[in-house]
Amino acid sequence: MRCxxxxxxxxxxxxxxxxxGCSIQPWVKPYxxxxxxxxxxxxxxxxxxxxxxxxxxxSREGSRGATGGAGGGCGCN
Amino acid sequence: MTNRHIFxxxxxxxxxxxxxxxxxxxxxxxxxxxxxxxxxxxxxxxxGYSATARAKITENFAVEANYFIDKVSGxxxxxxxxxxxxxxxxxxxxxxxxxxxxxxxxxxxxxxSVERDYISDTASISLSQDMFGxxxxxxxxxxxxxxxxxxxxxxADDPNVAWIGHALSRAYSGGVSQxxxxxxxxxxxxxxxxxxxxxxxxxxxxxxxxxxNPKGYxxxxxxxxxxxxxxxxxxxxxxxxxxxxxxxxxYRYYTDxxxxxxxxxxxxxxxxxxxxxxxxxxxxxxxxxxxxxxxDLFPFADSQNFVARDQNLAxxxxxxxxxxxxxxxLPDGWKFFKxxxxxxxxxxIRFNYLDFRNIKDYGVPQxxxxxxxxYSFNANVFQVFVSVYF
Numbered sequence: 001m002r003c004x005x006x007x008x009x010x011x012x013x014x015x016x017x018x019x020x021g022c023s024i025q026p027w028v029k030p031y032x033x034x035x036x037x038x039x040x041x042x043x044x045x046x047x048x049x050x051x052x053x054x055x056x057x058x059s060r061e062g063s064r065g066a067t068g069g070a071g072g073g074c075g076c077n
Numbered sequence: 078m079t080n081r082h083i084f085x086x087x088x089x090x091x092x093x094x095x096x097x098x099x100x101x102x103x104x105x106x107x108x109x110x111x112x113x114x115x116x117x118x119x120x121x122x123x124x125g126y127s128a129t130a131r132a133k134i135t136e137n138f139a140v141e142a143n144y145f146i147d148k149v150s151g152x153x154x155x156x157x158x159x160x161x162x163x164x165x166x167x168x169x170x171x172x173x174x175x176x177x178x179x180x181x182x183x184x185x186x187x188x189x190s191v192e193r194d195y196i197s198d199t200a201s202i203s204l205s206q207d208m209f210g211x212x213x214x215x216x217x218x219x220x221x222x223x224x225x226x227x228x229x230x231x232x233a234d235d236p237n238v239a240w241i242g243h244a245l246s247r248a249y250s251g252g253v254s255q256x257x258x259x260x261x262x263x264x265x266x267x268x269x270x271x272x273x274x275x276x277x278x279x280x281x282x283x284x285x286x287x288x289x290n291p292k293g294y295x296x297x298x299x300x301x302x303x304x305x306x307x308x309x310x311x312x313x314x315x316x317x318x319x320x321x322x323x324x325x326x327x328y329r330y331y332t333d334x335x336x337x338x339x340x341x342x343x344x345x346x347x348x349x350x351x352x353x354x355x356x357x358x359x360x361x362x363x364x365x366x367x368x369x370x371x372x373d374l375f376p377f378a379d380s381q382n383f384v385a386r387d388q389n390l391a392x393x394x395x396x397x398x399x400x401x402x403x404x405x406x407l408p409d410g411w412k413f414f415k416x417x418x419x420x421x422x423x424x425x426i427r428f429n430y431l432d433f434r435n436i437k438d439y440g441v442p443q444x445x446x447x448x449x450x451x452y453s454f455n456a457n458v459f460q461v462f463v464s465v466y467f
Contacts, residue, residue, distance in 0.1 A: 026210025032259040035317040040347045040355060041262065043254070043315065045403075048112055048129055048143070049422055049460055056116060056458060060428065062365045062389050063331035063339035065248065065268035066309035 102207060104139045104177050106415060106466045107132045118426070118456025121151040121163075127462075141173040154388070154437055154452055164233035167192045180207040194227035194238045203250070211256075218250035228279040242275025260317040270307050277301040283386040284436070285375040286446060293446040294436075297378055299385050302370075307333035311341075322348040336369030337390065352408045357401040359424075364394040373434050374447045388452070391433035399424035399458075407465070415466045422460040429453045 028036075035041065044050050058064050112127035124147070131141040147167040171188035181204060188199040203218030224244040231237030252266040277299045287295035311329040318324065324346050331339035343361040350356070368390035370383035400423055407417035434449040 026212050028212060028256050028259050030211075033256070035260055036256060036262060038317070038321070038323075040321070040323045040349055041315055041317055043262075043264065043313070046110075046420065046462070046464070048110055048127060049420070049462065052112075052114055052125065052127075052460065053424070053458065056426075056456075057363070060389060061339065061363060061393070061395070062333070062335075062337035062368065063309060063329070063341065063363070064307060065270055065331070066250075066266040066311040066329060 102177075102180060102211065104133055104137070104175060104182070105131070107139075108464060108466050110462055110464045112460065112462040115459045116456060118458075119154060119428070119454040121149065123150075124148045137177045139175045141175075143169075143171045143173075145169040145171075154435065154454075165193055167195075180211070181205065193236055194229050196225040196227075198223050213256070214254040216250070216252040216254075218248070218252075220248045220250075222246040222248075224274070226275050226279070241279060244272055244274030244276055246270060246272045261314065263314045264312070266309075266311045266313075268309050272305040274303060276303060276305055277385070278387055281385075281387045283372070283375055283384045284446070285378050285380065287378075294374065295378070297384070299387065300383050301385060302335070302383055305334060307331065307337075322346065331365070335390070337365055337367070339363065339365035353405050355401075355403040357403075359397070359399045359401075361397040361399075362394070363396075365392065367392040367432060371432075373432050386433075388430060388433045392431040393429060393433070394431070395426055395428045397424050397426045413467050417463070417465040419463050420461065422458075424458040426456045426458065427453070428456065 039045060054067050108129075108131045110127070110129040112125070112129070114123075114125035114127075116123040116125075125145065127143065127145040129141065129143040131139060133139045145168070147169075149163055149165045149167070151163060167190060169188065169190040171186060173184060173186040176183045184201075184203045184205070186199075186201040188197075188201075190197040199220055199222040201218065201220035203216060205214060205216040207214050222245065224246070225240060226242045226244060227238045227240045229236045229238050248268060248270045250266070250268045252264065254262065254264040256262050279299075281299055282296040283299055284294045284296050286293065309329060309331045311327065313325065313327040315323055315325045324344070327341070327343040327345075329339070329341040331337070331341070341361065341363045343359060345357060345359040348356045368385060370381065371385045371387070371390040373386060373391070375381070375384055401420065402422075403418050403420040405416055405418050407414055410416055430452045433452050434447070435452040436449050
């Protein structure tokens with residue numbers, strides 16, 4: 001019985017979350033995003049340049065990945 | 078050529094796509110770039126040339142092609158200890174297609190890189206989805222890399238390459254970019270990379286105590302595990318200041334099955350002047366622990382199953398100070414060009430090794446093995462590129 005109640009509660013909670021998720025209203029309206037659209041707010045304005053710098057680092061460090069840019073090869077003997 | 082090839086190649090496009098796809102409703106503008114780079118440091122000079130073109134075939138479909146050449150000369154600290162020079166060239170070609178459907182961008186890429194002693198091919202796919210009123214962008218990516226590893230047993234001018242192994246690498250990526258306020262955007266990226274195969278760098282050697290050698294030590298081959306898995310998480314935030322400028326803060330945590338733990342901290346400041354100039358400054362600090370099977374000096378030959386003295390696996394830190402200037406020479410466009418920019422980027426990096434010693438060219442032994450000065454060097458990185466958007 002308790003198991004069924006938990007299952008029901010879970011289903012209701014899940015349904016609430018899903019329905020709530022679908023009705024999320026953007027708290028930053030499109031007309032408020034002019035600053036975010038400024039090129040200076042781009043994560044990466046020049047992917048090739050960033051990839052090159054990441055490549056240099058990955059050739060000389062033990063860490064790798066999750067940076068959003070990397071480069072193949074290295075020529076780093 | 079190092080095992081970093083394996084790592085970097087696996088990360089190439091999936092990671093690039095993580096960031097590139099922060100806005101999925103419209104594909105980016107058509108763009109063409111020509112790029113020049115110069116790296117000098119640690120006895121190495123690397124000159125790079127690149128050309129990239131990107132074009133939308135339709136509003137929903139874009140293609141991109143990139144060609145990159147690296148020319149390497151000089152000799153690093155490892156190579157100097159074994160008295161040989163390096164002269165090599167790497168050619169990399171890549172192609173990417175992007176398809177936008179509603180709020181989802183699908184991307185597929187292929188990259189091929191060829192050196193005299195190293196061949197690498199990477200195939201990548203990713204998708205990026207905008208949701209919650211376009212406040213959130215979720216990206217998932219996967220890439221598969223196949224590397225063929227060689228060793229040049231000849232000289233720089235008269236190579237004799239022996240192919241010694243293969244390595245496979247797979248990278249799994251996930252990322253979320255979130256608009257938090259009208260002035261603040263945050264993001265988190267996760268990437269797990271697995272490698273299997275020949276992962277060592279054949280050009281680097283271990284050293285071990287050897288009383289029969291006048292130097293007090295001898296050199297031997299590195300032996301790496303043939304599997305490796307790494308996990309990296311990066312969190313980042315970008316804030317639009319009360320005046321027209323932005324600051325970016327980045328932190329990355331890295332850990333892997335070889336025992337390396339790395340922490341990266343970066344702070345960037347971007348300051349435009351009117352619509353002509355964008356100035357950018359950055360400071361980055363990185364620190365890592367050594368791999369569990371790394372040692373600068375082993376007690377004797379074959380002292381353990383896995384042995385490495387690759388400086389990448391040593392405990393180290395480095396500090397980068399960089400500046401970048403972008404000038405818009407076509408701020409308002411001309412004919413079918415929307416705009417054009419030229420960018421200069423310069424960085425200086427100080428590398429400090431905490432348990433990797435400088436054993437080069439001392440000639441007559443001056444130091445008891447293990448008491449040589451710790452190795453450190455400065456590197457200068459310079460880039461200049463021209464971009465036109467159309």
